[in-house]
Amino acid sequence: xxxxxxxxxxxxxxxxxxxxxxxxxxxxxxxxxxxxxxxxxxxxxxxxxxxxxxxxxxxxxxxxxxxxxxxxxxxxxxxxxxxxxxxxxxxxxxxxxxxxxxxxxxxxxxxxxxxxxxxxxxxxxxxxxxxxxxxxxxxxxxxxxxxxxxxxxxxxxxxxxxxxxxxxxxxxxxxxxxxxxxxxxxxxxxxxxxxxxxxxxxxxxxxxxxxxxxxxxxxxxxxxxxxxxxxxxxxxxxxxxxxxxxxxxxxxxxxxxxxxxxx
Amino acid sequence: xxxxxxxxxxxxxxxxxxxxxxxxxxxxxxxxxxxxxxxxxxxxxxxxxxxxxxxxxxxxxxxxxxxxxxxxxxxxxxxxxxxxxxxxxxxxxxxxxxxxxxxxxxxxxxxxxxxxxxxxxxxxxxxxxxxxxxxxxxxxxxxxxxxxxxxxxxxxxxxxxxxxxxxxxxxxxxxxxxxxxxxxxxxxxxxxxxxxxxxxxxxxxxxxxxxxxxxxxxxxxxxxxxxxx
Numbered sequence: 001x002x003x004x005x006x007x008x009x010x011x012x013x014x015x016x017x018x019x020x021x022x023x024x025x026x027x028x029x030x031x032x033x034x035x036x037x038x039x040x041x042x043x044x045x046x047x048x049x050x051x052x053x054x055x056x057x058x059x060x061x062x063x064x065x066x067x068x069x070x071x072x073x074x075x076x077x078x079x080x081x082x083x084x085x086x087x088x089x090x091x092x093x094x095x096x097x098x099x100x101x102x103x104x105x106x107x108x109x110x111x112x113x114x115x116x117x118x119x120x121x122x123x124x125x126x127x128x129x130x131x132x133x134x135x136x137x138x139x140x141x142x143x144x145x146x147x148x149x150x151x152x153x154x155x156x157x158x159x160x161x162x163x164x165x166x167x168x169x170x171x172x173x174x175x176x177x178x179x180x181x182x183x184x185x186x187x188x189x190x191x192x193x194x195x196x197x198x199x200x201x202x203x204x205x206x207x208x209x210x211x212x213x214x215x216x217x218x219x220x221x222x223x224x225x226x227x228x229x230x231x232x233x234x235x236x237x238x239x240x241x242x243x244x245x246x247x248x249x250x251x252x253x254x255x256x257x258x259x260x261x262x263x
Numbered sequence: 264x265x266x267x268x269x270x271x272x273x274x275x276x277x278x279x280x281x282x283x284x285x286x287x288x289x290x291x292x293x294x295x296x297x298x299x300x301x302x303x304x305x306x307x308x309x310x311x312x313x314x315x316x317x318x319x320x321x322x323x324x325x326x327x328x329x330x331x332x333x334x335x336x337x338x339x340x341x342x343x344x345x346x347x348x349x350x351x352x353x354x355x356x357x358x359x360x361x362x363x364x365x366x367x368x369x370x371x372x373x374x375x376x377x378x379x380x381x382x383x384x385x386x387x388x389x390x391x392x393x394x395x396x397x398x399x400x401x402x403x404x405x406x407x408x409x410x411x412x413x414x415x416x417x418x419x420x421x422x423x424x425x426x427x428x429x430x431x432x433x434x435x436x437x438x439x440x441x442x443x444x445x446x447x448x449x450x451x452x453x454x455x456x457x458x459x460x461x462x463x464x465x466x467x468x469x470x471x472x473x474x475x476x477x478x479x480x481x482x483x484x485x486x487x488x489x490x491x492x
Contacts (some may be wrong), residue, residue: 106320142395207466
């Protein structure tokens, strides 16, 4: 099938489509494999710190704060943040630790309330769930930030988790969290916000670590498979980079790999 | 709830997400009229659904804070303020004749407007937001102080490279140290910084694919179904 024969179909993204299918195949393959046998994944310091921080909050009798970002449910970062919220809530329910979830988006508020309520129910402590655990602060970005900072100052959380889509308010949240003495773990795919989190938080999940966090925290054997698949995706990307660099040096002005990926 | 109804509650949203997600992805890679039209319709449908979800959110919030007020829970006065202002903004917004939301913070403000919604946005909300945003300057300073303290070799490298970039960005750097500091700043930003940044971006792309596969094919149920198993 030649591109010239079907100009109405061609967008020049077929190479990217093939790459996407290869990455998806890796993820699928390991999701299936993980159902049959346990897979090894390396430890991440930031993930271990999540359990450590919840334990510390329990010992100190102070709450755990969680912000699932300020994006909507259409953001993959928010989805990832909510998946992590489920695991953190389960741990808080086990340890009887008070949890505070701060929201900017009305739809995310409803989704996170559902997740937290379900975790309390699954832990057999539904009677401990109250409507002021998951709080809606404001729709405006900085009105939300002001509300969250006030909440940190009043409730003095011993652990602060920031997982989701963040913009300029990220540093304000992390700095005030630091000011009240919370252990802070953050994660976002926004390259502009990660440096702020690295500067102000104790641990920061960077890049694909953030997407793998929920599976790590929950020790979910099936989801663990997707992390191994993810690693194979990275190996493929690295292999392509190496082949591209070597061929660029060897062949000079013939970027055949670029052309191949853009056919 | 019967077993069948419970199963349907799980299967239907995942199946819908899967079919629409795959068609949406397909139309990005291949130009094909029917799928492009389907995707365009879904985008419109998404906007409508988001607005409906917002309405549900408003009702949900009113119910929660209504209960707080009737039960005189701690901070119930703030619940009254929230409900009053939320509905007041809604009613005032209905009469808005200017396009208030979505305009630039620093856009030209037409003089002589008497519209109340426009006034609330430009005279109260925007200055208040900008004030909270401006706190960032102080937080950047305190975060930079903690980050730049030399504790190990990593923080020493961070301090040196950060200082060089700062000197390169500020006019005073070139004034004192000549154009060499500009070249050094450019090299730091375009070589080691860019390499690290691209590595992270590739990692994010791979992680996004894995997360999308988990969500679209129902392996990651929490964000879509609220289920903690």
